[in-house]
Amino acid sequence: MIKTIPGNITAPKGLKAGSVHCGLKRNKKNHDIGIIFSEQPCKSAALFTKNQIVAAPIKLSRKVVKDGMVQAIVVNSGNANACTGKRGEKDAETMALLTSKQLNIKANEVIVASTGIIGHHLPMAKIKSGIIQSSERLGNNNTHAINIAKAIMTTDLVPKHIAVKTKIGGKEVTIGAIAKGSGMISPDMATMFCFITTDAAISLNTLRSCIKKSTESSFNQITVDGHMSTSDMVAILANGMANNHNITSSTKSDLALFQKALDYVTLNMAKEIVKDGEGATKFIQIEVHEAKSVSDAKKIARTIAESPLVKTAINGEDPNWGRIVSAAGYARVTLDESKLKLSVNNITIYKKGLPVTPAPKRLSSVMKKKEITIQLHLGMGNKNTTLWTCDLSKEYVSINADYHT
Template identity: 40%
Template sequence: MGKAGLPVSPLAPTSFPDLPVIEGVEFASGAAGVKYQGRTDVTLIRIAEGSSIAGAFTKSSTRAACILDNQDKLARGKDDKAGAAIIVNSGNANAFTGARGRESVTAVTGAVAQALDLPEGRVYSSSTGVIGEPLPHARIIAIIGDLATGLDQGGAADAARAIMTTDTFPKGASATIAADGGDIHIAGIAKGSGMIAPDMATMLVYIFTDARIAPTLLQQALDRGLSSTFNAITVDSDTSTSDALILAATGRSPAAEITDLASADGQAFVTALHGVMRDLAQLVVRDGEGATKFVEIQVTGAASDGDAHRVAMSIANSPLVKTAIAGEDANWGRIVAAVGKSGAKADRDLLTIRFGDMVVAENGWRAPDYDEDKTSAYMKNSELVIGVDLGLGQGARTVWTCDLTHGYIDINADYRS
């Protein structure tokens, strides 16, 4: 069973990965009783001095207080060579809580700054859970002292569990690069199960590396990977108020500093970072609320990459497509309808649709060798690929989604109660 008492997703990996220790990053987790008693619900992360910090955040116009605070701090860049910290709570989003919400952020980050002897401007916070409820920040502050004394480089797995809400399994991913002078390690954790749709970040994600790299380059490396990872997934088309990605580079690797993303080491770092981002993003989809199918949607032949993205997301977010997938119904007509409503340029007679390696529709009509039995058998798989070629140009995009089952309704119908 997951943290919230839900059955573990059938799409979950068999175990949490063995993440490499990132020198200069320590974790501690505890139970503050933010919403539930007896659940680990707060994580404190300390990041060594001299670290570079980058971030990406939800574009919701009703962003939570912690998001606004994080964005302000990163924009100011003050004390960017001092140590840093991240404090995360689950159970309460501290969103749509007015001035009181900002006061809670200030109180929590100030307490962390005092406990760890850090500038308050280098303490970042995240809150996830119910919207519209005041954050009981005194409960969080009450355990900060214990968390500060319990910081441990090996605590990433516990941290991944502490930040879960309706997640049914903790999420982690890593990579190691052989660079000039030594290895560079990357490790990340994430939470996310519902309210998953672009734009960034639509979940909580914390990624750490021991690479030596300036904040500006680190931000560029992060930004380049968003469109093909965290902005290429959807569970339910709903964008959260509260979600964030924070990336920290401690500079503790013996490898030479990355000063150019176009260099061999720069390219290797970017590729590895984006791989970790993609792995974490896909794990979120595999834990989609009520999900039983993991679906990759490949759109090619679009007039532009933007059009390809519009078509892919139209298919991925279609309740009719997603429920057909849940019912293992090979209803390719719903793909046709989703393409048509996307707003992208499309021509019926140039369209090709594939389920796996089977062409089901082409040239404006059902494929001549279409086999309903074979297609229906394919739909019973737990992992599916739907391909759409628009026949118009070179635009392409791949996104990932899941099916829509009654389990999603069960989880969200009584989320607050």
């Protein structure tokens, strides 16, 4: 039984957050820096962007997570500290060091994360003041929770957060998460920001394998615009304060319960990101069935999802399904046209290489729905995949043509 409860990363035992506006965002009401802190040191695992150009905080945090112990995350929005060379690396180190001093913890147990514009040095005076103020405001009530979720937003319209409770080995275990991401979303092995906390007791190796597995079927299966960020990060902290019997690869049923709850949290966060995709008006689920391999299925799903012609057709509520089939055709996967079947929200429109005629009447009313499911059957095997994306609207162009200057 997984039960959703109010709050987010401060919901598990021993977790606190604090955030403020330090001057990175123009609107003074918007927090732009914050700290997530655990009373006890946590086992931690994280996944980072596969982009060859990575932001300075990613370089630092990779090292921090390698050792497996983390007690705090310091995060800012408004500036990604990417493409900033040695000075940028130094600035990320300063953030970790100052945070550790303020919290009286080890500097190499602080994850640093930055998101926002690329190619600008951080205004360190503002950042320092922000870290000091955030550390003085730590707490775990609803205001702390909502503020930290908002502090990591860039072009996001809504905060994305969740907390769930489940029972593992007779003990109540809580998992909380906050996420951000709206544009530059096409994660591969990791994604944007999602910070997850739990009071579960779990071994480091098991935690690493759990977060990898959850990410594979959630964040790695979403795309907004096909542009992979320099700063993607999914990180989980587990402080063990739920006092459950330690979860390891040997405690099969406890592990299954934890994985299930974690999958629930990551999938929820991933879908929230797509729903809040820049300019999104539709939530699109793409299912590819009967592929020879999962890899083939994923290639086709992603090619359909990233075709601007498919995305604009759905934006226009236009059942122009030829664009979906032709996108599948250039995914570099062998196809047999005469075996293809395409349905939208379970209405079949193309079968055995031929349009269903007359075109189903319900189709145009289905296209008006907020949630569209595209179901492509390849007839080549028995592997499947599901991927989530959103449409491409004029608002996406507005948001991104006017973002910087």
